[in-house]
Amino acid sequence: MTVCVVRSAGTTRECDYDVTIVGAGFAGAMVAVHLARVAPELRVRLCGARGEHGRGVAYGTTCRRHLLNVPAAKMSAFPENPEHFWRWINARSREVVAKEAFVSRQEYGAYVGELLREAKATARGLEVTSMRVVDVQPNDETFIVATDQNEQFTTSGLVLALGNFPPGELRGVDADVRRSERYISSPWDADALARVGERDDVLIVGSGLTAVDVLLSLEQRDAGGTIHVLSRRGLLPIAHRASVPANDVFRGRNLPASIRAMTRLVRREAAAAEKNGGDWRAVIDALRPHTQRYWNSLSSGERRRFLRHVRPFWEAHRHRIAPEVISVVERLRARGQLILHKARIERISAAADHLVVSVFDRTTRKPQTFTAHFVINCTGPETNYRRLEDPLVSNLLRRGVVVPDALSLGIETTPDGRVTNSAGIAAPNLFAIGSARKGSLYETTAVPELRAQAKEIAHSLLAQFADSSRALKGSG
Numbered sequence: 001m002t003v004c005v006v007r008s009a010g011t012t013r014e015c016d017y018d019v020t021i022v023g024a025g026f027a028g029a030m031v032a033v034h035l036a037r038v039a040p041e042l043r044v045r046l047c048g049a050r051g052e053h054g055r056g057v058a059y060g061t062t063c064r065r066h067l068l069n070v071p072a073a074k075m076s077a078f079p080e081n082p083e084h085f086w087r088w089i090n091a092r093s094r095e096v097v098a099k100e101a102f103v104s105r106q107e108y109g110a111y112v113g114e115l116l117r118e119a120k121a122t123a124r125g126l127e128v129t130s131m132r133v134v135d136v137q138p139n140d141e142t143f144i145v146a147t148d149q150n151e152q153f154t155t156s157g158l159v160l161a162l163g164n165f166p167p168g169e170l171r172g173v174d175a176d177v178r179r180s181e182r183y184i185s186s187p188w189d190a191d192a193l194a195r196v197g198e199r200d201d202v203l204i205v206g207s208g209l210t211a212v213d214v215l216l217s218l219e220q221r222d223a224g225g226t227i228h229v230l231s232r233r234g235l236l237p238i239a240h241r242a243s244v245p246a247n248d249v250f251r252g253r254n255l256p257a258s259i260r261a262m263t264r265l266v267r268r269e270a271a272a273a274e275k276n277g278g279d280w281r282a283v284i285d286a287l288r289p290h291t292q293r294y295w296n297s298l299s300s301g302e303r304r305r306f307l308r309h310v311r312p313f314w315e316a317h318r319h320r321i322a323p324e325v326i327s328v329v330e331r332l333r334a335r336g337q338l339i340l341h342k343a344r345i346e347r348i349s350a351a352a353d354h355l356v357v358s359v360f361d362r363t364t365r366k367p368q369t370f371t372a373h374f375v376i377n378c379t380g381p382e383t384n385y386r387r388l389e390d391p392l393v394s395n396l397l398r399r400g401v402v403v404p405d406a407l408s409l410g411i412e413t414t415p416d417g418r419v420t421n422s423a424g425i426a427a428p429n430l431f432a433i434g435s436a437r438k439g440s441l442y443e444t445t446a447v448p449e450l451r452a453q454a455k456e457i458a459h460s461l462l463a464q465f466a467d468s469s470r471a472l473k474g475s476g
């Protein structure tokens, strides 16, 4: 099947590739895997950063203590085969891995890497390359793609699988600190973390999953200095609990149109679950299948209200962590090495051989000053595309190929993942997967959502090609 024939003002023209996937983390890799399964003859190019193919940021970690935050039996890469990963790991493990076990993210990276290698072995048209895409230019109904290796090629379909960007700049940090070795701007940069010495005191800004990752990395290296963890609400993630009975409490219900009423409803249901011998976690989990639909039903004012007032609480309860991880955090707190601050940064300045951190403590309502040798930015991925210093994103914005969504959580997309341009038109052959779709879906960054999106996008691309071929035959 030669599908890469595009209509162009009555003429036909062949592209270099049928589909180009930009970003080779879990999401990009799984689009490639699905295309390889259903149309092995397609010429597909998967472009990703060296060493991150199939692993991306999350599963490319070198720290074995970094565990999945979802049980093994729920981490299949295939929506139609929910225990695929759990069986894969049991086939390779000396000991039995329970369905509820939280295995290492490295092992998960090996799983996705193997799926990608299998796809490459069966699909002769799949090309996996180490390069960064720096520009995409629409060209009639196709795209011209430019890479950081001064290469240009044309493609008929394009998938943006760009994943999570590093955190945005911290406010209140002096320029000389920001430029210094003491400021670690990307928490996923293992080389930067290696600069922290055994006796150094550290300030981690942000108290979510990434902060916990950094704590585990420091603990693994026997770092003995004081670790300050600071966030505005001072909320750490909460642990999963085994064998939480399922709860179907929201099925078929009309959910309130206001976030305030919704918060009350969730609290009420959680309290009722606890009273009846259940667990509030089941109520949070019960919302997950409805989150996208509910987010879509909210007015933009209510979405903003959620982001401003409820998000930190939602994130702490929704994105839970393995019990063995929380026990490390508790150990650090018990021995006084970890200090949690509910505070706002006023200023971080440089002294002779350390940093001076001035904060406003929101518990005591008083200013407070302490010192640290390093500050690590764990405030979460920057989602405002206008603030990103990424060549591809800058070019896509400049050309109007993508537009940020109203809440700056990502870019404008249709419910099936087509990218909407600055004229408000959704391209039939340009898709986004994962984090970029947060504005329209909210729940779109974890494997259970990404695996479904990857399959859907692969099938939409094929349907699009079939339509183009039919139209071409009709006009010929």
Ligand SMILES: Cc1cc2nc3c(=O)[nH]c(=O)nc-3n(C[C@H](O)[C@H](O)[C@H](O)COP(=O)(O)OP(=O)(O)OC[C@H]3O[C@@H](n4cnc5c(N)ncnc54)[C@H](O)[C@@H]3O)c2cc1C
Pocket: 022, 023, 024, 025, 026, 027, 028, 047, 048, 049, 052, 055, 056, 057, 058, 059, 067, 068, 069, 070, 131, 132, 133, 134, 161, 162, 163, 164, 165, 210, 213, 392, 433, 434, 435, 445, 446, 447, 448, 450
């Ligand atoms: C630390 C961490 C832990 C997580 N743990 C879990 C978990 O346990 N369970 C779970 O379900 N989810 C987890 N997640 C959620 C996670 O976001 C998804 O599971 C998944 O890994 C996201 O994959 P992705 O491909 O969308 O993004 P990423 O993994 O970010 O991959 C995107 C890739 O695209 C590349 N890229 C970007 N721009 C370009 C360009 N211009 N050219 C070429 N390449 C480009 C990047 O370098 C990167 O390799 C975790 C996330 C993080 C950050």
